[in-house]
Amino acid sequence: MTKKLITGFALLVMLLSLTAMGFAQASAESSVRGNLAGTVTDPSNAVIQGAQVTISGPIGDKTATTDAEGRFLFQVLIPGNYSVKITKDGFKTSEIKSAQVVTGRTSTITAKLELGTSSTVVEVTAAAVGVDTTSTATSSNLTDNFYQAVPVGRGVTGLFYAAPGVTSGGGTGTANPSISGGTGLENNYIADGVSITDGAFGGIGVYSRLYGSLSTGINLSFVKEVQVKTGGFEAQYGKSTGGIVQIVTKTGSNAFHGSVGGFFAPQGMEATRTFTDDFGLGGLQQRFNLQGKILHQSNYDVDIQAGGYVPGMKDHLFFFGAFNPQWNTDHAQFAQFRAAGDLIAGAPSQPNLGKVDVGVRVYSYSGKLTYRLNDNHQFEASIFGDPTYGDNNPNLTYQTASPTTFDKLQFGTRNFVVRYNGTFSPTWLFNASWSWGHNNLSDTPADLGPSNFSILDQVQRNTCGAPLFSSLCPNNQSFVARGTFQRQGIGYHENTSGDNYGLSFDTQKVFNFLGQHTFGVGYRYDINHYDGSKAYTGSAIPFTAAEITTLEATPGPFGGTVLPPMDPSFVPQLVANGTTASFYLRSAGFMCGVTELTLPGQSNCADGNTGVVLLQVRGEFGDLGFKTRSGYNTLFAQDAWSPSKYVTINAGLRWEQQKLDGNIAHYTLVDNWSPRFGVSVDPWGNRKTKVYANFGRYTEALPLDMGIRSLSSELDFGSAGVYWVPPNDGAGHVLENADGTFDFANSPGGFNPTNNLIQAFSGISAQAGTAFGPGTKSEYLDEYVVGFEHEFGNSGVIFTARYTDRRLRRIIEDNAALSPEAYQNGLNQIYFISNVSKNQDLFHNPTQIDYVLDPLGVNHPTACDPSGTNQSIIDAQATDSNGNVVTLANGNNAFCIPNAFDANNNQLTATAGSDGIPDGFVDPIRKYQSMEFEVNKSMSRGWLMRANYRIAKLQGNYEGSFRNDNGQSDPNISSLFDFTRGDFNLLGQQFVAGVLNTDVRHLANGYVSYTFSNHAKGLTMGTSVHFQTGIPINNLYAHPAYQNGGEIPFCADNTANCVSARGSLGRTKNWGSVDYHVDYPIRITEGTRLRLGADLFNLANSKTQLRVDQLAQRSFGVPNADFGKPTGIGPSAVAGNTNPGYQRPFYARFSVKFEF
Structure with missing residues (x-):
């Protein structure tokens, strides 16, 4: 977008905001406020002009007069309950004791005045929130x-x-x-x-x-x-x-109020949980890879809050403050690996760690000051936060047998905002605000020693060919050792600090032209900083230039090679920084006599021991520090036009621009226009019914994870083929400490590339210098909504039905134009971030020639031969996720990539630049369609209700900012488009559309509550019901290049020969729960009471299995013995993403609160 166009749009916004007349129904600032509107009529339903309407709320009174249509409107009100008094000569005064105002909506009431004198007061019950006939939201x-x-x-x-x-x-x-x-x-x-x-x-x-x-x-x-x-x-x-x-x-008011209370949910008030580790206990189908157990959780918190007005400043200065310390604990048990005495010959084994209490202490606070200068000008400041401190804990995983995996977390937020709301006339509103939001995370490992590399032990797995042949395994301990577990170390962790600053202005006016227009414009600017450092336990492994040259020229230990040679542009970084490392410990027969472990019941060496090797998992050798920044500009204009009381047309336009900065690159996403258009029809003009339709385009704001990983210096090894010799005693044994951890510090000659690197550099990931592809714009989707809403009489019961259709139209993802098999054989990834599509052409695509490999290796096509001094990749083979060489239907089992490198090992293909050929991707798809039904009633006449049902379908090949298959939290830079499909189809049906992971076909909720006004006055009883159908179950293989599990969907028969592999194994079970609430106030004095309460959850004590292990492989070449079995250890009082395997059983929470 040119500067001239931006300037022109800004001037237009300013001009319109200063010349338009009236008040818009909502604004960016009034989104934390609500409106109250209504119509006043006489007994014949004729509108009454000039009636005086006075409302009384938390911070005082406001008065308005009905217009020629009998309408009134109060703007930017603090959410809460308001009393309304309506007077007019010749009519009785009408008084509504409690009309509810809610956030971001216009609540409506209708008042019919009776003939009589104004000194006579008639009390009317408000019709709750009502139908907002002006909105299509x-x-x-x-x-x-x-x-x-x-x-x-x-x-x-x-x-x-x-x-x-x-x-x-x-x-x-x-x-x-x-x-x-x-x-x-x-x-x-x-x-x-x-x-x-x-x-x-x-x-x-x-x-x-x-x-x-x-x-x-x-x-x-x-x-x-x-x-x-x-x-x-x-x-x-x-x-x-x-x-x-x-x-x-919450906000203070003209009445002092507050409470001191406690909430108690002890572990003793929770029924016995069902655990995945106990699945099939004692039988052939029990879990092999144990996960540990959260036996119970407990939650305690103290709630102290008070609000009112500052003495001497009633009607003007109000305060609210609260403090809520919380103590949340997981009472857990580590995975019960077999103790040394249970193993054959008492072989070395790490001990069981038993039980542990993992807790956090949260010190939440909130404060707010509201200054009402007069009816037209109001200032407010609000602060709140939740600093949290964790005890030493097992890195929130219980698949460990070593305290070296423990760490301590400290995290939390601190938020502050100041705002001004001004009404310059009955028809002109102006708002402004400044805000600051801060968050931080500090992760401190318990063991910062140089030997504490992360090692995930994948050696002691089922030796009977699981998962496909688990029925052949004899049920005795000699064939079961431990499963996959964390042997030592935390590995990757981060320390971060984020700050978001926001400044916004908006103004609203209304004018009459062929009906009433409510027009608003606004501008907001956000600056987001996210800084920190990445780290790994264990010291960085140093490299020298001489070592790199030697390893390029000669085979590494035990027959390993470095092929092809390392791109010279990466050498200075590797020499300067060394590489971090986390490892998988793998079984390797070629290491017999070099590095062996004694593992009962399994062996790959003649002496009965097991040879092992370390597989490096994406070690980084770039700069581990990061400083990222995002600047976000937003302009909007919107108009709500009501040509009559029957129709409202909402039209708006939003412009957004975002600039992202990392350590070494930056990019600005420009020309992002988001139109919004809606029509609402009130067929009878009585604000009881609306039929509406709405279109909206919604643009994504890119999170700064992209700045951390893609706009900064992230250079890392892929895990394909980066093997190391474990530390050893020189006599054929792994150097193992008494607790089962490895002793890297005393490995002969040190742990370094010369002594320990077997094979490396088979694939390196690096960002292109420009990071973003030319012309890349923001991700967006289009949404269509059609709905109907009706209030039954004056009951406050509102029925709603609507259809929603959402479709992603453009995405942003990082991508590299090479196949997995090319990466396996030494071609490096060079990334672009772009709007990935089937027509994208941003790379020089590799030329791949497939053929049948001659065992003698002399039959490659002549087209494979390099030109001049260039180098080709020749006689390469594709390896699937099981480690098998792939042969195509035509017999081809090898390929070459001619002219892949020049004489100096600089990569010549899969590099940036258009070559007139599409890069080989597909169009991303995400389509959401739903039909929703609601019946709602806000609290009035002593009862409330919320009930809704949704039937929906979510399908596509792109889930979005989070991947539930492999658990990747890398918004817009996931691994989904890191490779093209390739000739050998190592990615299965990754690009084929089908049901997505969070597709829930049927979902229903119901809430009902009643408060007694007689007998047990004040007694409140409420209940809730929840039901939903299951989610898809997939058959997921490990990534053939990255080697991590959960990446590649295959059909139920382990082929790619089905319409869609997504959800090919069916769905998880349907589940639901019924909960109950009761509280009763015991009056102490006129203004004080003691409120006793209880909440009972899952009354039926249902323990439905919620999740199934969908990983056919735990990682590349490692079958998952627990494929298809329950998985997950939650729910948790501490961790937010435990993904519980079973529904939490019955539990209870009690409360005692002194209110004044």
């Missing part, structure tokens, strides 16, 4: 009246699931749900106008690529209301291809 407003009356968790995120279209995000944890088909990392979370969305990944609060959701940024004790927007976003809203969650904290 799709949202759920969940107030404190709701969540205090029904059974919900103490965390604010549990409320999200009460909205239709919201379901589990899977690996993103319960705090980050899937909304309207998006992944859990595509939502936009806002609290009091502060963005509490993690800047690097897109989760709420603090999110980690290792631990998932750690901190929500806000606690339910402070929350007045949560609005979950699932579709129909107005132009003021964006930065989301999922949902938008707006949270409003």
